[in-house]
Amino acid sequence: MELSWVQCFLLGLVFTYVRAATRNIDMGYYCTHPGNRVDISDSDTGELFLDPYHASEDCSVTLVAAVGKRIFLQFTDISIRGISGHRDCTDELFVKGGSYGGGIRPDSSWERVCGISHPDFDAHNRHVTLKFKSYLHGYGHIRIRYTVYHSAHYDGCDGYTCLGRDMCIDDSLMCDGVDHCGDNSDEEHYSVGGCGVLHHRQWLKKIGIIAGCVGGVLLLIVVTYICYRRKRSPATTTSDVPMATVAQTTNRGPPQGTGGGSYSPPPSYDEVVKSSPPGNAVV
Template identity: 25%
Template sequence: MSLDHMQNLCKTNFLQRLYRKIDGAELNSQNERNLNCVITFQTHSILQRFMLRFDMMNLDCNDHLFIYDGAHAVGNHKADLSCRNTKQTVGAIFTRTNFVTLKYVTDGWGTESNGFSMVITAVKDPTHTCKDFTCSSQKFCIATDLVCDGINHCADGSDEAISTKCSHTERTLILGMSMTLFVVLVVSGILVVCACVGGVSVCVCRKQAATPPHHPPPSYNTNLPMQQMQGNGTGAGTTIVSKLSGNWHHPAGQMLGYSAARVRLYCQAK
């Protein structure tokens, strides 16, 4: 089912002169000005014909919508709709052929409330075999694609009734989205989050690898060993301090852990 606006359909190009084959369509018009266009629709099968009905109709008195039962806007029109018509007075319009031609003429004045909303449906009479969907009241056969699409194509609403099929369609909607679209969005979100986490982890690892290791300052053992040797009785006792590695040019003192008496003995020995 296609949704078209008259402003787009009435653009002057070669597509305007082509027959548009449809199963169903919804045409909307809202305050189009200075239009004079002709549009022709055709069914897919010669066994079908068109049913037209309006969900909204509020035409300006100088605007006219002509409906022709055929492939051309010639001869007698089937309907001439204007401000005197409403959707209730018009009801449903059926063609006898598998073509319908619309001629829409508007002037240069109007309001935002002027326009119409028309539903066009290709139907097959109940005398023919139906392999698609059968409407309840008049037993018309319509395409399966038109069932449960939110548009009343049967005129009695049976194609949009709360049935097993339509209920299943509604249950598959999550947050207004189809199940497939919802799953795609969820998976995409998970992949994006994983990519972000992986990128942050790589950056942290590289930063840690680039930072030089921190070595603590060397510690010195203040418990330095000392050896004392007694003299042979002929002289004063001599104290020998074993030589340790380190900088001996620094002043000796209690900062190295020696007492003042030991420092004086060491100096006398020197």
């Protein structure tokens, strides 16, 4: 029974303190290795980084979310300049929603990112491709946060709907100290009551989980006790044919023959002697 209590307690901790699934991606790996598709279907958020990047980098990465999901990018910390002292960007980072191979050259349909800041980018797609190229004197760093979401308008939302965007994010991303919506509504305006509302509901959820664990263990104890008692009880045998009572046996009389005739008792000694022929003595 002690093992059941321990297992239930650990299971309760897992569900109570669940956090968002994250995956961080080193973009520099894809500068030297073939293949550029990264499956992020099992994550809710993460960071794509190239810190620092060096001269003559040439990288292409495509993030792939689960079917029905979309990807939202925030350029949290970037420094893309190029040659020291130049205000214009000689190094280049391009972003576009969709999946594109490494050999495709970005055109005007791609969004160009440079400098030390850039507006958020909503891919509206389960794929988003980033292409980066630095030149001989390139230097700098790139840190981009991605958030996986789905459309609250078309698919409904069982998590949190951002106030300024049609984004439904996982409720584990709310009030975690990170702005995933782009307008900080998931940190400040949850249910128009701030994060205090969420914290209150999280405590209620924890209490419910603990109560469920305790109830489950008590039920297990009761079932085990009942099974134990039934196993210890003596077995009783029953017969389909009732036993005859003593009185019924006494009053039943001599058994009847199978042929249906009456029963005749054997002759007495005197009858045998009288019926014997003369000369034959009966011993």
